[in-house]
Amino acid sequence: MRQEETISAIATAVGGSVGIVRLSGEGALRAADKVFVAFGGKKIADMKSHTVAYGRIIDQEGKTVDEALAVVMRAPHSYTGEDVAELQCHGGAVSLRKTLALTFAAGARPAEGGEFTKRAFLNGRIDLTEAQAVMDVVEAKTEKALFSAAAHLTGGFSALLEEIRLNILDIIAHLEATIDFPEDDIENTDRGNIDEKVVEIINEIDRLLRTAKRGKILREGIKTAIIGKPNVGKSSLLNAFLREERAIVTDIPGTTRDSIEEYIDLDGIPLKLIDTAGIRNTGDVVENAGITRAREHIERAALILAVFDASLPPTEEDEYIISLIKDRSAVIVLNKRDLGRDLAWRELKNRLPHAPTADISLKEGGNITIVEDLIKFHLMKGVVSDGENIAVNERQAHLLEQAREHLEAARETIRNNIGEDFIVIDLRAAWVNIGEITGDVMDEDIIDEIFSKFCIGK
Numbered sequence: 001m002r003q004e005e006t007i008s009a010i011a012t013a014v015g016g017s018v019g020i021v022r023l024s025g026e027g028a029l030r031a032a033d034k035v036f037v038a039f040g041g042k043k044i045a046d047m048k049s050h051t052v053a054y055g056r057i058i059d060q061e062g063k064t065v066d067e068a069l070a071v072v073m074r075a076p077h078s079y080t081g082e083d084v085a086e087l088q089c090h091g092g093a094v095s096l097r098k099t100l101a102l103t104f105a106a107g108a109r110p111a112e113g114g115e116f117t118k119r120a121f122l123n124g125r126i127d128l129t130e131a132q133a134v135m136d137v138v139e140a141k142t143e144k145a146l147f148s149a150a151a152h153l154t155g156g157f158s159a160l161l162e163e164i165r166l167n168i169l170d171i172i173a174h175l176e177a178t179i180d181f182p183e184d185d186i187e188n189t190d191r192g193n194i195d196e197k198v199v200e201i202i203n204e205i206d207r208l209l210r211t212a213k214r215g216k217i218l219r220e221g222i223k224t225a226i227i228g229k230p231n232v233g234k235s236s237l238l239n240a241f242l243r244e245e246r247a248i249v250t251d252i253p254g255t256t257r258d259s260i261e262e263y264i265d266l267d268g269i270p271l272k273l274i275d276t277a278g279i280r281n282t283g284d285v286v287e288n289a290g291i292t293r294a295r296e297h298i299e300r301a302a303l304i305l306a307v308f309d310a311s312l313p314p315t316e317e318d319e320y321i322i323s324l325i326k327d328r329s330a331v332i333v334l335n336k337r338d339l340g341r342d343l344a345w346r347e348l349k350n351r352l353p354h355a356p357t358a359d360i361s362l363k364e365g366g367n368i369t370i371v372e373d374l375i376k377f378h379l380m381k382g383v384v385s386d387g388e389n390i391a392v393n394e395r396q397a398h399l400l401e402q403a404r405e406h407l408e409a410a411r412e413t414i415r416n417n418i419g420e421d422f423i424v425i426d427l428r429a430a431w432v433n434i435g436e437i438t439g440d441v442m443d444e445d446i447i448d449e450i451f452s453k454f455c456i457g458k
């Protein structure tokens with residue numbers, strides 16, 4: 001097992017009741033000994049793997065900074081595969097940072113984002129799909145997303161990929177045998193068999209690719225925009241969503257202006273409501289927001305919730321919105337039913353046949369579930385079909401698509417009766433693509449890129 005320079009980071013979220021400073025690397029135990037003194041006097045470097053000592057954190061002058069537990073996990077039986085010491089302190093931000101700083105003084109260097117998990121990968125403890133799953137578990141916003149990520153974590157996906165690779169390798173081996181012994185030129189029937197096998201592999205890849213859309217949704221949420229002219233009930237709709245207790249409402253300052261993104265959880269499907277905060281918070285923003293921002297919202301959204309006041313005849317603004325959502329994934333809310341209905345709205349169904357419509361009054365309670373059910377139904381069509389948990393992410397989907405292209409190229413070569421060695425070239429390329437997903441085939445830039453997205457301490 002390789003041992004690297006010792007790294008250290010706070011491994012827990014600041015503000016919890018316990019905070020952990022984690023050290024990993026060849027000098028982890030020695031460094032921990034410089035900042036931790038066990039009440040029993042035992043040195044961390046002398047502790048057995050997977051044991052705990054109770055003691056205190058001390059600064060360079062020997063002053064007590066905090067009480068703590070020290071947990072030792074020796075290589076290779078640790079998360080990173082290296083020697084690991086975890087100092088479990090009280091969760092105070094100041095004492096935690098102080099403890100961290102002391103580990104730096106003791107010889108560790110600050111860990112980069114995801115560096116612990118990266119080491120776990122480099123030491124062969126986990127493969128890339130599992131490493132990425134660690135991040136997805138942490139970032140899961142709903143239970144469905146969590147279970148999907150957890151399924152990757154246990155390596156089920158890797159096993160599937162491994163099988164695909166073996167099948168490709170099988171064909172390559174068969175072809176190479178005939179290249180080596182050209183006198184046994186491969187028969188036409190043989191070409192047919194090989195083609196069949198390649199098709200089977202392509203089908204399997206397609207099956208995995210179909211989960212990509214669902215995976216993206218589970219991980220990132222569906223970007224959803226609520227649009228409509230002023231006063232139709234957009235805020236009422238948002239408030240009705242958010243009032244439900246199950247809503248996961250996280251305020252994440254967005255990258256654009258002062259926008260805020262909020263997540264609501266529709267039975268495990270996260271909806272990421274875009275930029276609605278401004279509309280909700282300041283009354284007069286509504287006036288200029290309605291139409292001018294509708295277009296911008298629609299462009300960024302994967303799902304559009306279009307709200308209309310159907311008690312009054314459609315206005316020019318309504319018409320504009322209708323024209324914008326013609327070819328988009330949308331759910332329509334015809335609101336203010338309690339005030340009656342203008343007959344002109346009956347036409348809408350013909351004009352937007354793809355968009356399910358809720359004919360409701362948001363003023364009356366309970367109606368929000370109608371909207372939610374429509375959204376769920378709308379989203380699940382063709383997306384959340386099978387009961388399987390595996391869902392590939394964008395990078396994985398990209399590589400699967402590349403592999404698929406190479407396999408199609410191999411089929412083309414088979415059909416055109418071109419030499420076996422050309423078929424092998426394409427098959428090998430596909431084999432490499434699949435290997436890149438698990439990290440069997442390494443590209444350092446890609447690996448760095450993946451781990452850089454992790455937070456520090458992971």
Ligand code: GDP
Pocket residue numbers: 228229230231232233234235236237286335336337338339360361362363364
């Ligand atoms: P927004 O400007 O599109 O965000 O619309 P609001 O949600 O602020 O609603 C505008 C006004 O319409 C408010 O006074 C709401 O109370 C009212 N409103 C919303 N939904 C209904 C409804 O179903 N029936 C009636 N009568 N009024 C509603």
